[in-house]
Amino acid sequence: MSSPVPSSPPPSEKPRPPAYASQGGAGMLASFRHAWNGLIHTAVHQRNMRVHLVSALLVGLVGSGIPLGLAEKVTLIFCVLLIFFAEILNSALEHLVDLATRHFDEKARLTKDAAAAGVLVLAIGTVVIFAAILVHNWETVASSGPQIARQVALGLPLALCVMVLVLPQPRSAWVDRLAFLGGALLLGVLATYTVSSVFTAMNGGLLVIAGSAARQRRLERTTPQPAGALEG
Numbered sequence: 620m621s622s623p624v625p626s627s628p629p630p631s632e633k634p635r636p637p638a639y640a641s642q643g644g645a646g647m648l649a650s651f652r653h654a655w656n657g658l659i660h661t662a663v664h665q666r667n668m669r670v671h672l673v674s675a676l677l678v679g680l681v682g683s684g685i686p687l688g689l690a691e692k693v694t695l696i697f698c699v700l701l702i703f704f705a706e707i708l709n710s711a712l713e714h715l716v717d718l719a720t721r722h723f724d725e726k727a728r729l730t731k732d733a734a735a736a737g738v739l740v741l742a743i744g745t746v747v748i749f750a751a752i753l754v755h756n757w758e759t760v761a762s763s764g765p766q767i768a769r770q771v772a773l774g775l776p777l778a779l780c781v782m783v784l785v786l787p788q789p790r791s792a793w794v795d796r797l798a799f800l801g802g803a804l805l806l807g808v809l810a811t812y813t814v815s816s817v818f819t820a821m822n823g824g825l826l827v828i829a830g831s832a833a834r835q836r837r838l839e840r841t842t843p844q845p846a847g848a849l850e851g
């Protein structure tokens with residue numbers, strides 16, 4: 620009589636890793652915090668997201684300096700939001716692919732390339748739409764010399780402040796504080812002349828994102844981070 624051969628347990632009985640414990644609680648506020656963390660992580664670790672942030676600010680400066688129609692404003696803001704959405708999704712897919720494999724894999728390459736292509740298509744489309752809106756409003760643009768000069772004089776230093784905040788190079792906390800306060804001051808002055816409070820509010824939001832990204836980058840340098848958190 621043969622002794623029973625020990626067999627491996629069916630898949631349902633295999634020991635499973637401990638269940639993932641929710642980090643940071645549940646509820647609306649926690650959901651918002653998780654989403655905000657995702658946005659800031661993308662701004663800190665994705666070079667293209669930093670480019671989108673500064674480009675969006677320049678779009679906001681044009682929109683708050685030159686009077687545009689409602690449809691044109693909505694189109695520009697929607698384009699900016701779509702690019703941000705695509706870049707954040709691209710970043711999520713990159714993380715997911717890296718979680719699945721750290722080796723060269725043709726499917727991994729195709730997934731990452733397709734996600735990046737989605738961002739590229741939107742970015743090219745936005746540049747074309749932006750140019751078309753400016754050409755369509757050329758008479759207004761041509762007669763807005765003083766407004767354009769003011770937007771350039773105050774807006775370029777503001778863009779510089781945002782650029783400093785999102786730069787990955789290590790620097791003193793004072794540089795970030797000065798850049799944020801300088802940016803807020805310039806935005807405040809620009810707000811008094813704005814022709815579109817929506818674009819001014821958008822630029823305010825972009826400054827807050829840049830400031831939060833600078834703060835998060837400093838935190839990541841000074842406090843130990845969970846494995847994988849610092850990867851792009």
Ligand SMILES: Nc1ncnc2c1ncn2[C@@H]1O[C@H](COP(=O)(O)OP(=O)(O)OP(=O)(O)O)[C@@H](O)[C@H]1O
Pocket residue numbers: 666667709713720721722723724725727728729731732735851
């Ligand atoms: N596991 C992999 N197997 C095969 N190719 C890969 C793999 N990981 C990345 N690649 C290739 O390298 C490219 C860059 O991937 P990476 O993960 O470095 O993203 P990234 O530098 O953040 O990309 P981007 O900033 O351009 O969105 C991908 O688009 C893909 O072509």
